[in-house]
Amino acid sequence: MRKIKIDRVVDLIFLLSGIMFFAFTGWIAFNSYFRYDIIKSNLLAKVENKAIAAQQICMFGDELKTRPTKTVLIEGEAYYVCCQMCADKLKLNVHDSQFAIDEYSHHRIKKSKAFIVLDKKANGKVSYFESEENFNHFK
DSSP: OHHHHHHHHHHHHHHHHHHHHHHHHHHHHHHHHHHHHHHHHHHHHHHBTSBOOGGGEETTTTEEOSSOOEEEEETTEEEEESSHHHHHHHHTTGGGTTEEEOTTTOOEEEGGGOEEEEOTTSTTBEEEESSHHHHHHHO
C-alpha cells in the first residue's frame, strides 16, 4: 500500500516537471521569435506621423530599428546604420543611398539633413523631407 502512494507521488512529480519544462520552453520560444515583432509594432504605433530621430533608423535600408544604430561619418556628416554591411554600402553610396527624394518637393536631399517620418503605408519604412513644413504640406 505504501509503495503505491510513493509511486503516485513520483508520477505526479514527473507530470508536473514535464508541464513546467514545456511551459518554460514555450515561453523561451515565444520571447525569441515574437518579442522583436511585438516591440516593433508598439514602436510603429508610437511614432506614426511624428518626426523620428535619425538615430532610430538605418539610413541604408530606410527602416525604423528597435535596437541602437551605429554612427557613420561621411564627409563630416553623421549617418546611422544597423550593421557594418550597411555602413560599407552607405560609404560607397551604393544605389545613391546617401540621398533621398523629398516626397513633397521632389528635390534630392541628403539623408543626414532630412526631416524623417515613418511612412504608415510601408511597414517600418521611413520617408525623408527637406523640412517639417514640406511634411505638413504632404500629409
